[in-house]
């Protein structure tokens with residue numbers, strides 16, 4: 001599928017069987033709106049978990065050893 005990173009726009013093979021038409025639709029959306037289109041092999045866009053930023057930062061830090 002192709003989907004928009006900015007709004008809820010997307011197109012899937014179920015919506016539009018023609019890959020060429022989906023590509024054209026995605027380009028048209030980009031031209032019309034200036035939005036960024038991404039594509040995924042799946043049928044739904046990958047979603048980042050809705051977690052606060054501190055969780056990510058904490059998870060990136062090495063565990064503190066108690067020596």
Ligand SMILES: [Zn+2]
Pocket residue numbers: 004005006007008009029033035036
């Ligand atoms: Zn959009």
